[in-house]
Amino acid sequence: MAAHRETPIGDTQEPRAVPGAWLVALRLIRWAREHWLLPIMLLAAVVRCYDLTAASIWFDEGSSVLLSQFSLADIWVRAAHDVHPPLYFMLLHGWIGLFGDGMLSIRSMSAIPGIITVGLGVWLVDLLATRRAALLAGLLLALLPTAVRYSQEVRMYALLGMWLIGATIALVYWVRQPRRHRYLVAYALLMTAAFYTHYFTALCVISHWLYLAAVRVQPGYRLRHIQRPAWWLANLAIALAYLPWVPNLVDLLQHIPELKASNDIGWEDPVTLVSLPSMVWSLLIQDDGGTFPVWLFMTLPLALLALIGVALRRDRSVFRGSLLLLCYSVVPILLVFVVSFISPVFIERYLTAYALGLPMLVALAIDRLYTGFRVLALAILVLFVGVELIGVKNNATVDSNDQFGVLVDYVNRHFTEGDRIVTSDMMWYLSYVYYNRTDAQIRLYTPNAADGHSTRPNAYGFGTLVSNDVYLDRLTDLPNGSGRVWLIGTLDEPNDFAALPEGWQRRSDMHAAGAFARLYQTPPDTGKPGG
Known part of the structure; x- marks a missing residue:
């Protein structure tokens, strides 16, 4: 870069253009x-x-x-x-x-x-x-x-x-x-x-x-x-x-x-x-x-x-x-x-x-x-x-009170140690896992279809994100815990959890964003032993 020449103080001659200064000015x-x-x-x-x-x-x-x-x-x-x-x-x-x-x-x-x-x-x-x-x-x-x-x-x-x-x-x-x-x-x-x-x-x-x-x-x-x-x-x-x-x-x-x-x-x-x-x-x-x-x-x-x-x-x-x-x-x-x-x-x-x-x-x-x-x-x-x-x-235009995160927060606040949480499909599972603040493993309900074939996701798509121990084919396969089970499903789909096990009693019901969270009390002998 060419050096510029300074104009002496008191010099009446107009100073020459200074490239660096001109660039700044421009x-x-x-x-x-x-x-x-x-x-x-x-x-x-x-x-x-x-x-x-x-x-x-x-x-x-x-x-x-x-x-x-x-x-x-x-x-x-x-x-x-x-x-x-x-x-x-x-x-x-x-x-x-x-x-x-x-x-x-x-x-x-x-x-x-x-x-x-x-x-x-x-x-x-x-x-x-x-x-x-x-x-x-x-x-x-x-x-x-x-x-x-x-x-x-x-x-x-x-x-x-x-x-x-x-x-x-x-x-x-x-x-x-x-x-x-x-x-x-x-x-x-x-x-x-x-x-x-x-x-x-x-x-x-x-x-x-x-x-x-x-x-x-x-x-x-x-x-x-x-x-x-x-x-x-x-x-x-x-x-x-x-x-x-x-x-x-x-x-x-x-x-x-x-x-x-x-x-x-x-x-x-x-x-x-x-x-x-x-x-x-x-x-x-x-x-x-x-x-x-x-x-x-x-x-x-x-x-x-x-x-x-x-x-x-x-x-x-x-x-x-x-x-x-x-x-x-x-x-x-x-x-x-x-x-x-x-x-x-x-x-x-x-x-x-x-x-x-x-x-x-x-x-x-x-x-x-x-x-x-x-x-x-x-x-x-x-x-x-x-x-x-x-x-x-x-x-x-978003109703902050009618959001799925509000529903999960309700479960987080009312969760007690040993509670089980089951979601009805992959849609709710993927959202629920993000908001979950409990130590419970979130399960995904995958009952067999009417013709007997499995409804578990395959190894492609969302199924690649989920390990096999997340899937739950029967509600009766839930291990024993506190005796309380949270079911998360679609509000306008009452058969998300069809044929609940005998003796389950609903204790609370909360819904938001088209989903429900229902707390059930299970009989003492329901579920498999272990945590």
């Missing part, structure tokens, strides 16, 4: 011009951290915590039998080691990536369009209800969004400067992390290749990036990095029947033509719109489609940023929708990472309308923000 000027980013990030943090611990841990979250408690080697093996790759659970394992397994801690591991993703979205749109469009995208991303929701769950969806938006930024930098191979290195690392986080990363690969193919054949200035050896090598590197997991994926695919039998997959409702507009409503207001009049039900999806058309139509950029966002968000949603007619997987949380592109497209449309149709652009912005605020409110 940073301050830029900061003064871009101070709007802080309120956007603060807004993103507030809506994601508000009532972060209000809703109880549900069974998917409970499975995340349970899997993360194993060693890293065991997580690799057990995740191989689960429906998700292992990276998120490994990171959660380390996070809990540092910050504990309290609700605030474990949910913060999703909230923080969710907040970071808003900043990444601003960065991406700033690369693709104007600073105003980036500001609008930040506002709409901060309030996107589906992103807020899954930034508050102990699952991998917020983390996946961070990886994929980060990878898309790296792709844009490389498209603009194809000789800078470091951008492809960053791209490969981020996409590899995404593949080890969720299998739906494959949709992002499709969207990026589709974008590069589209700009290769576009009229006018054609971008030939898809033909560059560096791009192919980057994708080959991703594939090679994923090879260690491929045998596990192949094994998992071969055991789809076991996963369906244990209800870990195949539980999704079949899709219909109205499922697509319903998904748009779910993403934006956390309600599928099924009770709305037909005209209203179709208005929002059609309006969103029109705005996407505006963003594409008015895009005069060389790199076609609107097309990239279309490929990133709309194409994966449509692909999953079509595939779901064969095998239903059209689930909101699976698509949340791709829904992040929708508010960015809306921001581009508003920005491009603002020049000639200012009032219309502002009206669209106000309406879209209003729709999102409805979704944020719906997401934040």
